[in-house]
Amino acid sequence: MTATRTEAAPDPVASDLIGSGVEGGLMEQVRAWWQRVRSGDMGALPAVGGLVVLTVLFASLSPFFLTERNFANLLNQAATLVMLGMALVFVLLLGEIDLSAGVTGGVAMALFVVLNSTYDVPWPLALLVGFIFGIVTGAIIGFFVARVGIPSFVVTLGLFLGYQGLALLIIGTGGLFRLEVPELIALQNGNLPPWAGWTMLAVILAVSAGTSFWDRARRKRAGVPNRTITLVWAKLAVIAAIGGVAVYILNENRGQSVNAVQGVPVIVPIILAILWVGTFVLDRTKFGRYVYAIGGNAEAARRSGVKVRWVKWWAFVACSSLAVGSALFSVSRVGSIDATVGRDIVLSGVAAAVVGGVSLFGGKGRLSHAAIGALVIATITNGLGLLNLGAGINLMVTGGVLILAATVDAVSRLRGGSAART
Numbered sequence: 001m002t003a004t005r006t007e008a009a010p011d012p013v014a015s016d017l018i019g020s021g022v023e024g025g026l027m028e029q030v031r032a033w034w035q036r037v038r039s040g041d042m043g044a045l046p047a048v049g050g051l052v053v054l055t056v057l058f059a060s061l062s063p064f065f066l067t068e069r070n071f072a073n074l075l076n077q078a079a080t081l082v083m084l085g086m087a088l089v090f091v092l093l094l095g096e097i098d099l100s101a102g103v104t105g106g107v108a109m110a111l112f113v114v115l116n117s118t119y120d121v122p123w124p125l126a127l128l129v130g131f132i133f134g135i136v137t138g139a140i141i142g143f144f145v146a147r148v149g150i151p152s153f154v155v156t157l158g159l160f161l162g163y164q165g166l167a168l169l170i171i172g173t174g175g176l177f178r179l180e181v182p183e184l185i186a187l188q189n190g191n192l193p194p195w196a197g198w199t200m201l202a203v204i205l206a207v208s209a210g211t212s213f214w215d216r217a218r219r220k221r222a223g224v225p226n227r228t229i230t231l232v233w234a235k236l237a238v239i240a241a242i243g244g245v246a247v248y249i250l251n252e253n254r255g256q257s258v259n260a261v262q263g264v265p266v267i268v269p270i271i272l273a274i275l276w277v278g279t280f281v282l283d284r285t286k287f288g289r290y291v292y293a294i295g296g297n298a299e300a301a302r303r304s305g306v307k308v309r310w311v312k313w314w315a316f317v318a319c320s321s322l323a324v325g326s327a328l329f330s331v332s333r334v335g336s337i338d339a340t341v342g343r344d345i346v347l348s349g350v351a352a353a354v355v356g357g358v359s360l361f362g363g364k365g366r367l368s369h370a371a372i373g374a375l376v377i378a379t380i381t382n383g384l385g386l387l388n389l390g391a392g393i394n395l396m397v398t399g400g401v402l403i404l405a406a407t408v409d410a411v412s413r414l415r416g417g418s419a420a421r422t
Contacts, residue, residue, distance in 0.1 A: 029231060044357040044369045046408055050401070051376050058383030065386055069254040071246075072265055076188050078378035079267045080330040084345060085352035085370035086278055087322030090315045092353055093282075093295045095362025096145065096152040098319050099346055100137070100159035105327025106342030107163050108133045110170040113177045113337050123181045131324050138320030142313030152316075160346070167339040178336045187270070188333035191263035197247040200269050204243060207276065209236055215284075267329065271371075274325070278318075278367045291315060295362030351398065352377050355405040376401065 058065040084101060091098050108130035115126035137159070144155045171177065179185055192200065212232045219226050247264060255261030282288035290311045293301040302308045323342075330345070331337045356373025358365025377398055384394045 029228060042357065042408070044366075044372050046405065047356045047369065047372045047376050050355075051372065051379060054376065054379045054383060058379070058386065062383065062386040065383060067254070068249050068252045069261075070382070070386070071249055072191075072254060074375075074378060074382050075265050075268055076333060077382060078375050079188065079271055080326050080333065080345065081348055081352050081374040081378060082271055082371045083274070083326035083329055084323060084349035085356070085374045086275065086367045087319045087326060088346075088349050088353050089278075089358055089365060089367050089370045090282075090291070090318045090322075091152065092350075092358050092360065093291050093362055093365060094312055094315055095295050095298075095360075096312070096315075097156065097350070098141065098152065098316065098323075099156040100141070100163060101156075101319055101323035101349060102327070102342035102344070102346035103160055103163040103167065104134055104137045104320050104342070105323040105325075105330075106337075106340075107167050107170065108324040109327045109331050109337050109341055110167050110339070113179065113331070114170055117177050117180065123184070127184075127328075130328075131321060134320040134324035135317055138317035139313065141320070142316040145316065146309040146312040164339070164343060167341070171337070171339045173339070176336055176338045179331055184328070184332050185335065186266055186332075188265075188267055188329055190266040191250075191261065192266060192269070194251040194263055197251055197264040200264060200272075201240070201243045201247050204272065205236060205240060208239055211280075212236075274322070275367055275371060278322075282367065287311065287314065292363055295359075295364070297363075348377060348398075349374075351402045351405075355401055357405075360406065373405075 055065075064070055084105075087101055088098060111133055112123075112126045112130035115121040115129060116123045121129075141152065141155055141159065144150045145152045209232070212235070216226050216229075216232075250264045251262050253260045253262045282291060290301065290306045293304075293306060294308055294311055298308055326345075326349075327342050330341060352374035353365065353370040354360060354373065355376050356365070356369035356371065358369050358373075380397055380401065381394055384397065
């Protein structure tokens with residue numbers, strides 16, 4: 001028998017590509033978008049609208065809200081929740097949930113700081129142990145959910161309770177460890193030089209342009225219609241405008257002493273890099289397409305040949321791993337760790353994703369939606385704090401926003417189902 005030799009990599013097929021590729025000019029695209037909104041597919045539009053309204057409201061009520069110092073503080077304050085919200089998207093898209101994500105990160109950080117402080121383990125190795133703990137936890141959850149068939153709510157609730165006890169055993173009741181690693185403290189407390197902020201914006205524009213034109217080339221090779229090129233230029237113009245204003249404001253001196261405090265917070269490019277990688281995985285890989293397919297209809301995905309169990313397994317691993325990163329940001333900001341780290345934040349992470357437009361029913365949402373939702377919640381907390389309103393008001397407002405977002409999600413699904421039947 002003669003072996004068959006492949007001369008070149010095959011061109012992409014339509015099923016390997018993302019987006020609808022609606023033909024027509026800019027106005028046709030706008031009308032198609034408006035039709036999707038009317039049918040209930042609003043995405044992050046309500047969250048973006050809410051963010052604008054909250055910004056205008058708090059700016060009118062507090063003279064400190066739109067200051068350079070508060071803007072930088074808001075970004076640092078939101079980083080932990082943004083990271084956790086993005087972590088939870090991986091399982092929410094499947095129609096699952098991970099209630100243990102917060103305490104998983106807390107235990108991972110407890111292991112890290114105890115190994116580093118008490119046993120003199122080098123901090124990179126100790127941090128690696130923490131992330132390995134997160135990966136193993138995700139694999140355990142995936143095993144019980146995908147293989148054994150236990151609902152994710154039950155499995156992760158059990159770990160949520162059990163890991164609180166594990167954190168107490170590692171750190172001890174009333175124990176407190178300070179973070180003594182300058183490189184990690186700088187994650188939430190350091191700033192880039194002013195020139196680095198502009199370099200970051202240039203890199204973002206270059207990567208966004210390269211990704212857009214790469215997608216267009218793939219669609220052309222596969223014979224799939226492309227959207228109008230005007231949308232690419234419009235997207236780049238929006239990124240340049242918003243990013244330029246943000247970098248300019250953050251490069252202003254916001255210090256209150258002789259030493260200048262200026263520059264984009266170090267955490268911002270880190271979050272943006274993780275957001276881009278996660279979005280790439282969900283939008284442009286088979287794993288990502290399978291996640292959306294399982295969230296839309298798990299049985300149909302299984303019948304079409306998707307390895308549902310493995311996809312769920314890896315989704316929980318991704319969630320737990322990113323949750324460790326969220327806890328690292330929290331510890332960096334506070335500068336210390338105790339046995340309560342991560343105990344109260346997981347529901348806020350779910351709220352961030354849902355407020356941003358990620359569906360609790362699975363199959364709909366993006367990492368950027370969770371990031372926007374986290375910014376909404378962080379803006380509420382920040383603005384109410386500037387107005388000297390108590391934590392009770394903060395929780396009530398956040399809860400009301402979550403209920404409203406969940407209602408919008410449910411109504412949009414009903415409208416989408418009605419439109420499909422007609």
